[in-house]
Each structure stands twice: as structure tokens, then as C-alpha cells.
Amino acid sequence: MNAALSFLQRVDKERYAAFVALAILTVVSALLSPFFLQWQNLLNIIRQVSYTGIIALGMTFVIVSGGIDLSVGSMAAFVGCLAILVLNGSFEAGWPEGTAVAAAVACAMFAGLACGLANGLLVTKGKIAPFIVTLGTMALFRSLSLYMANAGEFRSASSLFGELGSSAPLGIPLPAFILVGLAAALAFIFGRTRYGRYTRAVGSNSRVALYSAIDVDTTRLAAYTVTGAMVGVSSVLISMRFNSVGSSTLGVNYELDAIAAVIIGGTSMSGGRGTVWGTVVGAITLGVINNMLNMVGISPYLQGTVKGLVIIGAVFIQRQRQ
Amino acid sequence: MTPPLFRVRRLRKEFAGNAVLRDVDAEIRRGEILGLIGENGAGKSTFMKILSGIYEPTSGTLELEGRPIAFDSPSDARRAGVSIVPQEFNLAKDLSVEENVFLGAELLKLRRVLDRTGMRVRTAQLLAELGANVSPQDRIEGLSAAQKQLVEVCKALAFDASLLILDEPTTMLTRREIDRLFALMRSLKARGMALVYVSHKLAEVKAICDRVMVLKDGELVREAPIAEIEPPEMARCMVGRELREIFPPKRKAVGPVVLEVRGLSSPGAFTDVSFTVREGEILGFAGLVGAGRTQIAEALMGLRPSSGVVRVGGKEARARDAKQAVRQGFGYLSEDRQGSGILTGFGIAENMTLVSLRDYASLPFVIDRDKEVAKARTWRDRFGIKASNLAAPLESLSGGNQQKVFLAKTLDPGPRVVMVDEPTRGVDVAAKQEIYRFLAELAAKGAAVVLISSELEEIIGMCDRVVVMREGRIVGELEGNHVEEREIMYMATGLRTGANA
Numbered sequence A: 001m002n003a004a005l006s007f008l009q010r011v012d013k014e015r016y017a018a019f020v021a022l023a024i025l026t027v028v029s030a031l032l033s034p035f036f037l038q039w040q041n042l043l044n045i046i047r048q049v050s051y052t053g054i055i056a057l058g059m060t061f062v063i064v065s066g067g068i069d070l071s072v073g074s075m076a077a078f079v080g081c082l083a084i085l086v087l088n089g090s091f092e093a094g095w096p097e098g099t100a101v102a103a104a105v106a107c108a109m110f111a112g113l114a115c116g117l118a119n120g121l122l123v124t125k126g127k128i129a130p131f132i133v134t135l136g137t138m139a140l141f142r143s144l145s146l147y148m149a150n151a152g153e154f155r156s157a158s159s160l161f162g163e164l165g166s167s168a169p170l171g172i173p174l175p176a177f178i179l180v181g182l183a184a185a186l187a188f189i190f191g192r193t194r195y196g197r198y199t200r201a202v203g204s205n206s207r208v209a210l211y212s213a214i215d216v217d218t219t220r221l222a223a224y225t226v227t228g229a230m231v232g233v234s235s236v237l238i239s240m241r242f243n244s245v246g247s248s249t250l251g252v253n254y255e256l257d258a259i260a261a262v263i264i265g266g267t268s269m270s271g272g273r274g275t276v277w278g279t280v281v282g283a284i285t286l287g288v289i290n291n292m293l294n295m296v297g298i299s300p301y302l303q304g305t306v307k308g309l310v311i312i313g314a315v316f317i318q319r320q321r322q
Numbered sequence B: 001m002t003p004p005l006f007r008v009r010r011l012r013k014e015f016a017g018n019a020v021l022r023d024v025d026a027e028i029r030r031g032e033i034l035g036l037i038g039e040n041g042a043g044k045s046t047f048m049k050i051l052s053g054i055y056e057p058t059s060g061t062l063e064l065e066g067r068p069i070a071f072d073s074p075s076d077a078r079r080a081g082v083s084i085v086p087q088e089f090n091l092a093k094d095l096s097v098e099e100n101v102f103l104g105a106e107l108l109k110l111r112r113v114l115d116r117t118g119m120r121v122r123t124a125q126l127l128a129e130l131g132a133n134v135s136p137q138d139r140i141e142g143l144s145a146a147q148k149q150l151v152e153v154c155k156a157l158a159f160d161a162s163l164l165i166l167d168e169p170t171t172m173l174t175r176r177e178i179d180r181l182f183a184l185m186r187s188l189k190a191r192g193m194a195l196v197y198v199s200h201k202l203a204e205v206k207a208i209c210d211r212v213m214v215l216k217d218g219e220l221v222r223e224a225p226i227a228e229i230e231p232p233e234m235a236r237c238m239v240g241r242e243l244r245e246i247f248p249p250k251r252k253a254v255g256p257v258v259l260e261v262r263g264l265s266s267p268g269a270f271t272d273v274s275f276t277v278r279e280g281e282i283l284g285f286a287g288l289v290g291a292g293r294t295q296i297a298e299a300l301m302g303l304r305p306s307s308g309v310v311r312v313g314g315k316e317a318r319a320r321d322a323k324q325a326v327r328q329g330f331g332y333l334s335e336d337r338q339g340s341g342i343l344t345g346f347g348i349a350e351n352m353t354l355v356s357l358r359d360y361a362s363l364p365f366v367i368d369r370d371k372e373v374a375k376a377r378t379w380r381d382r383f384g385i386k387a388s389n390l391a392a393p394l395e396s397l398s399g400g401n402q403q404k405v406f407l408a409k410t411l412d413p414g415p416r417v418v419m420v421d422e423p424t425r426g427v428d429v430a431a432k433q434e435i436y437r438f439l440a441e442l443a444a445k446g447a448a449v450v451l452i453s454s455e456l457e458e459i460i461g462m463c464d465r466v467v468v469m470r471e472g473r474i475v476g477e478l479e480g481n482h483v484e485e486r487e488i489m490y491m492a493t494g495l496r497t498g499a500n501a
């Protein structure tokens, strides 16, 4: 353990620590269970982590810019409810099934974007602390979904919708494709474009950013909006998966998993530093841990304990490296 | 003979294998002010950080009154009687001045309860001794950089130390505050305290120190009693070559007016300010700390609300925000390098292009890294920035080198109106010369330069015309031969007013 720790401290800072941790975890899991490395099991892990992983991609931008978004889970439920309503509504109105599904997806994207924008505007123009804004909207989105569904669930009337959710082009689950595609796109934006640079600048010292003629408000607003869009994507995928939306169950604790993925991935909670691929690794790490605990038969009630320890451990190691 | 207060033997410090201090032997004596000078990155701050327990030496020993000692932490060093005014401010910005002054060493009564009155009284007393125009209850957040510097000094003085280290404590201060500080240092010395004074202001070193040590590339290259060494000789030891004529020749600007400011006011900061700067001109702004010079620059940069008329090249140019100001051709080097200037976690190249990033985008948004690094390299060579590589985070650079990066960042967009506020803060003589030349060159190429400085020597050496401010108003303007120290000080302190051209 000590050897592993000191090894972790020597590898190049933010960049590879998360990868190394995941590699070690994978080896340990493979030793503990012969089933772990089976293709089907690995695909399963990837699928499971995709939903919160996609949200965590957006969360990376928010946290790096110096903020936080607690509302993502409730927002996913809210957006999902809207999407199913649009799906069923347009389907029943006689639209072709494909068009209805497209409408639902568009609705989810748009609604997610709008919700994120609302969070961002409250933070930047309203000058309210991100924690408070999103704590508020977290309650608000959940309550609206409960109200719409009367605390029950919305079932989709389209079977195509559900089929898409379990589709696996080239044998790889659709959500995994989307996770990797979005991660690649956002990693590029984060690492190579002006906007990515500005996000880090704003998060590391917003006053310096202001004096450097950077539009601080727009930069932060964009981070929340991107996160909203990611919630839209994730929400559609998970609704497809179950072909329904449970207003009280969908997205519960997603905010915690997303934030945990970002932090395990090496992003600094105080802003300014982080990587998108680190977040993907963080999300997969959480998935691997769950999977391993299931396979060795540890009570699901204890899994939270392990997750908690991993989060604290990740931050502890970051501290040591500074 | 009693041993010296501190003795270091073969002190060595390496960062990731790079030796920054190479086997330094030195002693620090009671009742003496030791001057420590050297180029940017010579290792002065590193040395002082070891003495004050911030860094651990790689090898070598420390002796306190003849006994070996090792500090595990700054508080450890503090208990042993070492107090430091660090080069970079280290204040909690949400706390008040008095809370900062006694942070970690609060005065107590009845053992557990904070002695608030005691701390307030003591802080007020120290502030008054330094002539600081600050109240103990002010929050750090709202203070100017010079005021923060004075608070740092108070913090170091607040408890009884046997060694007081001052790492470039006067970079932001004007003559009056410096005189007070020096008086205070002399009285501490008379009481038997040992003091170390690190500075690039060699005339001040000559005035206040009893002995001088020169560091070059981490080695002690010269040590002499003050009587035996003059500032030119100090400079020569530091940079290893002869330095003549720090200031480039002055030119009288005859070009058209580039910047015109008429009746500019900003509530609570300055009132009814009018001035012009011509093409090719370097206009000086003199005044005491708090006279409102910085605020004018901030207003022109769109960083604080203002009313009045601002024109650049005849066109209306009062900016709403910094982005607009940059587009209109303004460039601003703020006085507060850490607070509003550089990102300490960012690399050198990333810092330099922060304002001008638009110019490095190949596709509309994608940054062309090669172009960025190439440009950063030219800046590094131009200003002689000492750093292992261009991706090194700024926190690993010495203070003076950080300042050079900041200057490059400000100038990279190629502004038409360049406003520099304490541009040579903490840079060594050789780099100062280079920066002055560069500013003069910029002006010669047609920029209008506004130089705000508390170093009168700098203003007098660089400017053909000087505006003097007091309490938020312009109280006079000097030109040509009238630009000299006494005149400026008379106006700045209110002993005389009026134009004198």
C-alpha cells in the first residue's frame, strides 16, 4: 500500500494519477474475480457509468470554473418527464414513431440547455453562490417532476424509444459511444480552445481573469449551460433504457456520483485545474468499484462506505502531491 | 566572542534537482541590518524562506546562537524568534487588518478569550508608526497593494522577534512610508534585533544596511561592510558586468494626441481628472499612496465605473469593461501582481497570452500552441526570464521573474495606450534597464505610455512630463527641467500646487 502510494506520488501530477489508480483497481478486481475481465462484464460497467459519466463531463467545466452544480439529478428527472410527455404527445397526435422520438430527444436537449442556462444566469447575473442556486433548483426540478407525474412514473408509448436505449452498435452499448464521443469533443474544447483556457483562468483567479479582459460571466454561464445539455443527453439515454421515467427515482444521487467522478479524476474542487479524460476515468473507477463489490458479494448497503472512502482517498492523495 | 544570532553552513536547496542555493555560508548578527541583494532568481527569497521555516534545506545546517536548529514549519521558526515580511502577500482577504496581523498568534486574556481591544490597540499603534492610512477594522479585500504591504510589515512586527526578515518590503511604498519604515528598522536595530533587508533598490540598501551580501546563481559572491561598497559596485557584482545609464535618453514628444481624458470622475476614487498623452510620450503619474493614480488606470480599463470623456485617437473610448478597453487599444499592468495580474497555477506561455489569446487562434477558437510558445520564447529572451521551461507554473518563478511575465502579458496584445503601474516592482537592475528601454521603444514606435510609479527616480528618469495627484485630484503638472524630486514632493504632499511649465 505504501509502495503504491509513493508510486502514485511520483507519476506526473494531475494527468496520470487517476489512470494509474484505475489500472491498479482493475488488476485487483481481475484477481478477485475471474468474471471481471469478461467482455460482457466490462461492457456492463461502461454502460452503467455512462449516464452519470456524461453529466460529470459537464460538471468538470463547472467545477474547474470555480462553481458547483447540485441540481443535475433532479434536472435529469425533470427533463426526462418533459421528454416522455413530448414523445407520447406527438406519437398520439399521429406523428411517425421516428419523428416522435426525434422530437423527444430534441425536447430533452433543449430543456436541459434551458435549465442549465437558468442556473448560470442566477449565478452570474443574480450573483448568488452556485451552491445555493443549484441547491434551490435541485429542490425545484424534483418537485416539478413529482407534480407532473403525480409522484409516479411516465411510461413511453413508443417501443422504438426503448429499443434505441438497449441498442448496441458494433456490440458496444449506445450510451458508451456517446460518452466517449462527448468526452473527446469536450476534452478538445477544454484543452485546445480559448473557451477551455478561459474556464481554467476564471476558476483559478476570477479577478485576474477580469483584469485580463476575459468575459468572466459568459465563461461561467457557458459551463452551466454545457452541463445542462449533458443532463439532457444523459436523461434521454436513461429514459430509453427503462422506456419510462420515474419522477421520484430518476437521477437520485446523480449529483454526488458526478461530483465524485470529477474529483477522483483529479480536478481540483477549488477550481482552475482538471481534465476531462480524468473525469471519464473517475466515472469508470466508481463503476469498477461497484462491480467488484457486487462480485465478491459485499452487501450493497456497504458499497456507499467504499465509495466514500475512495473519494476521500483521492482527495488525500491530491493533497499529498501539492 | 559570543556566537552570531544565526549561522548557516553549506546551505543548499534544490528544486527537482536544480540547485537554487549552492552551499552558502553566512552569519546574521544582532544589532545589525544585513542587506541581501542579487539578480532575479538568484535565490534570495529561497534563502529567507529557509530561515523562516517555509522551506527545508536540501542539505546544510542552521545554527541559532551556536546551537544547531531545524525548523519544521513557519510557526516553529516563529517560536524561535524569526519573523518575516514575505515578498508575496500572505493575507487572508476576508479578515480584517487586525485579525490578519495577529493571525495564528492571537493575544488572549483569561487564557482562552481573544483580547480584541488589546489587538486593536496594538495594530493601530503599529499602523500609526508606519504612517499607514489604514484602520485596524478594514477588510484586506478593499486595500490597495501598498496598504497590504504595510499590513504585512505590521504583522511581522506584532510580536517580539530576534530576527526580522524583510523581503522586498518597499516595492509599493513611496518615500514617506519608506522613511518611516527605515526609522522603525533603525530603532529595532538599536534594541539589538537582527534584521535582513532584501531589495533591488540599491540606494536604499546603501542607506539602511550595515553589511551587504550579494548572491549570484545561488552562490555568495561578495560580502562587504556598507562603507566599502557603493551602489554601482553592488550592481556590478549582481549582474557580473558594468551597468551604465539605467534610463534611456528622454525624447520630447511632438506627435498628435493619442489619449485624451476630460473631466473624468469616479465616485470615491478621483474627481474631475483631465490630461492628454501624445504619441511617443511617456507621461508620469506621481503622488502618495492612495492619491488615486491606480484608480484612474482602472477606470480607463473599464474596471471601475466613471463619468467623463475619454478619447483614443480622437474616438470616444470610455470602456464599460476590460474587454472593450483592450479592443480600444488600452493595456494595463496593475500594481497587484498576485491579486489581479498573473495566474500562479498557469504556465509562463499561458500567462503571457491570456489577454491576447484571440491572436493565437488558428481556427476561430482553437489555440495554435506552437505560435504561442514561439512568442513566449521571444518574450523570455527579451526580458531575460529565468525559468526551467515555458510550461513551468508561475508559482515556481522568483518574484522578479513573475513580474517580467506579467509585463509580457500586458504588452503582448500590442496596445496603443500602455498604462503601467509599478512596472519594475521587484525586478533587478539589469532587467529594469531592459524594461525602461522597452517602454521607450514602445513610445518611439508611436504608443502613448502612462507610467504610474512610487519610485520617483523612475518617474524622473523616464518622463518628460509628470502629472502629480493628491487625494483624488490632479494638483499640478511638471515638464522638462521642472521634473525633479522636490517639486513633485511639494505638490504631492500639498505644500505647493499649480502648474509649473
Ligand SMILES: Nc1ncnc2c1ncn2[C@@H]1O[C@H](COP(=O)(O)OP(=O)(O)OP(=O)(O)O)[C@@H](O)[C@H]1O
Residues within 6 Å of the ligand: B015, B020, B038, B039, B040, B041, B042, B043, B044, B045, B046, B047, B087, B386, B387, B388, B395, B396, B397, B398, B399, B400, B401, B426, B428
Ligand atoms: N517552488 C519552487 N519550485 C521550483 N523552483 C523554484 C521554486 N521556488 C523558487 N524556485 C526557483 O528558484 C530560483 C530562486 O528563486 P528565488 O525566489 O529565491 O529568487 P530571488 O533571488 O528571491 O529573486 P527575486 O529578486 O526575483 O525575488 C528561481 O530560479 C526560481 O525559479
Ligand SMILES: [Mg+2]
Residues within 6 Å of the ligand: B044, B045, B046, B087, B167, B398, B399, B400
Ligand atoms: Mg525574491
